[in-house]
Amino acid sequence: xxxxxxxxxxxxxxxxxxxxxxxxxxxxxxxxxxxxxxxxxxxxxxxxxxxxxxxxxxxxxxxxxxxxxxxxxxxxxxxxxxxxxxxxxxxxxxxxxxxxxxxxxxxxxxxxxxxxxxxxxxxxxxxxxxxxxxxxxxxxxxxxxxxxxxxxxxxxxxxxxxxxxxxxxxxxxxxxxxxxxxxxxxxxxxxxxxxxxxxxxxxxxxxxxxxxxxxxxxxxxxxxxxxxxxxxxxxxxxxxxxxxxxxxxxxxxxxxxxxxxxxxxxxxxxxxxxxxxxxxxxxxxxxxxxxxxxxxxxxxxxxxxxxxxxxxxxxxxxxxxxxxxxxxxxxxxxxxxxxxxxxxxxxxxxxxxxxxxxxxxxxxxxxxxxxxxxxxxxxxxxxxxxxxxxxxx
Ligand SMILES: CC(C)(COP(=O)(O)OP(=O)(O)OC[C@H]1O[C@@H](n2cnc3c(N)ncnc32)[C@H](O)[C@@H]1OP(=O)(O)O)[C@@H](O)C(=O)NCCC(=O)NCCS
Numbered sequence: 001x002x003x004x005x006x007x008x009x010x011x012x013x014x015x016x017x018x019x020x021x022x023x024x025x026x027x028x029x030x031x032x033x034x035x036x037x038x039x040x041x042x043x044x045x046x047x048x049x050x051x052x053x054x055x056x057x058x059x060x061x062x063x064x065x066x067x068x069x070x071x072x073x074x075x076x077x078x079x080x081x082x083x084x085x086x087x088x089x090x091x092x093x094x095x096x097x098x099x100x101x102x103x104x105x106x107x108x109x110x111x112x113x114x115x116x117x118x119x120x121x122x123x124x125x126x127x128x129x130x131x132x133x134x135x136x137x138x139x140x141x142x143x144x145x146x147x148x149x150x151x152x153x154x155x156x157x158x159x160x161x162x163x164x165x166x167x168x169x170x171x172x173x174x175x176x177x178x179x180x181x182x183x184x185x186x187x188x189x190x191x192x193x194x195x196x197x198x199x200x201x202x203x204x205x206x207x208x209x210x211x212x213x214x215x216x217x218x219x220x221x222x223x224x225x226x227x228x229x230x231x232x233x234x235x236x237x238x239x240x241x242x243x244x245x246x247x248x249x250x251x252x253x254x255x256x257x258x259x260x261x262x263x264x265x266x267x268x269x270x271x272x273x274x275x276x277x278x279x280x281x282x283x284x285x286x287x288x289x290x291x292x293x294x295x296x297x298x299x300x301x302x303x304x305x306x307x308x309x310x311x312x313x314x315x316x317x318x319x320x321x322x323x324x325x326x327x328x329x330x331x332x333x334x335x336x337x338x339x340x341x342x343x344x345x346x347x348x349x350x351x352x353x354x355x356x357x358x359x360x361x362x363x364x365x366x367x368x369x370x371x372x373x374x375x376x377x378x379x380x381x382x383x384x385x386x387x388x389x390x391x392x393x
Pocket of ligand 1: 207224225257262314
């Protein structure tokens with residue numbers, strides 16, 4: 001029996017390529033679940049380290065386990081010195097996502113557990129990555145601005161320490177908690193493009209860092225994690241625009257996208273967007289910058305009604321729509337927003353890599369190896385005649 005399945009140019013949409021026990025989406029109802037727990041409840045009651053533990057280990061930690069996990073994260077923040085020395089030689093205008101992607105193999109080079117491919121060693125690597133990705137992001141931001149990277153503030157939360165290492169200012173506790181919630185919301189999302197990239201790479205038995213570097217690359221694109229920076233660009237462009245409805249119409253008539261809208265899986269509002277919208281309003285009110293919230297919700301209203309008019313009622317705000325204004329108000333520059341997504345998503349990537357490598361949701365590990373259909377030049381199975389260069393026209 002021919003078992004070939006022909007699905008071409010669909011971006012694998014709707015194709016189930018593996019089982020997973022890590023997260024679940026109901027796109028029709030707008031539900032996101034990590035390891036059985038609703039995202040709304042985690043956002044309200046959990047912390048990012050606790051959520052990362054849940055994603056990695058499959059169950060919520062008890063107090064001692066969480067303290068131990070937090071100690072390990074704090075303990076791993078100090079990095080081999082050659083990494084920041086290397087950063088100092090790189091062009092300062094380099095995009096933070098390029099720097100992040102390029103620095104993941106540097107972490108691999110400094111990891112003593114690399115040759116050891118046991119599950120325990122992979123969990124240790126995961127903890128180091130969760131701990132160090134924010135340090136890399138903050139460190140590059142300082143170095144590109146001619147400043148020295150800062151030592152951690154071990155007493156702050158994971159989110160609070162990131163803000164401190166980025167800006168050198170102790171963050172307001174409520175703002176640090178809001179960032180902590182953002183990190184919970186972005187931590188995992190089933191088989192999105194970057195997670196799939198991570199899993200595909202480690203299915204070859206490449207190490208965890210090789211998978212994470214691929215994930216960072218996939219996340220950088222504007223249809224994926226890069227969308228938050230694009231949304232902020234749009235907000236800045238539209239700050240003085242009076243005719244938002246007209247702008248939306250012109251954008252769509254010109255075949256352009258409204259960034260931060262639409263989703264490959266959700267057919268309704270992304271549940272994360274609802275929470276981020278609340279944070280955007282809360283932060284705006286606290287900081288006297290409600291204009292970003294009001295502008296975002298005005299664009300949302302205009303875009304949703306225009307999409308409906310065009311027969312696309314399922315296109316609603318996604319996670320990137322309100323995270324843009326939230327990150328902006330937290331003092332995070334536009335070109336660093338996608339890296340903040342990575343600070344969080346690294347927890348999901350590592351969990352998926354472990355699940356993939358150790359076949360925790362499948363019978364056995366498998367190498368991803370889809371097929372393609374050749375539609376190029378063809379002269380038969382003997383191949384085309386190779387003409388010497390002087391005889392070619
Ligand atoms: C995320 C995204 C790539 C999903 O695209 P998708 O899987 O093709 O989504 P759909 O199948 O629902 O799209 C249906 C149609 O709506 C269009 N569409 C979807 N989102 C759109 C948007 N934000 N702006 C304009 N048109 C959009 C698609 O181009 C497609 O048009 P077509 O039928 O004429 O080809 C898409 O919504 C998008 O590009 N959004 C903007 C970028 C973004 O915010 N990315 C972050 C995602 S978390």
